[in-house]
Amino acid sequence: MPEFQKAFYITILVAKKNLYLFLYDYTTTIFSEALNRQIDLAEPDIFKRYQQIMKIKVDLMKQYHALFDFLKKTYAETSSEVRDELNHYNATIQKKCLCNGV
DSSP: OOHHHHHHHHHHHHHHHHHHHHHHHHHHHHHHHHHHHHSOTTOOOHHHHHHHHHHHHHHHHHHTHHHHHHHHHHTTOOOHHHHHHHHHHHHHHHHHHHHHTO
C-alpha cells in the first residue's frame, strides 16, 4: 500500500473514532441533562424516585430512539482503544456526579 494511502486510511480511522466519541458525549449529555431537569430530588421515597427515572427514560427512548440505539451499541464496543476511552469518560462522569452529590 502506498504511503499516502496508508496516511489517508489512518486519518479516516482517527476521524471516525473522534466522531464516535463525540456522539457518545452528546448522547450522554442529553440524557443526563434531561434526568437532572425532570427528576424530583426532594422525593425521599426511593421507589417513587425510581419510578420517575423509568418514566423519564421511557420518554427519552421515544423522543431519541436512534440515540438510545447508539448508546446500547457502545456497550458492545469491541475496539480496545475506543473501549478504554469510553471507560475513562464514564469514570470521569461518575466521579463528577459523586462530587456533586447526585
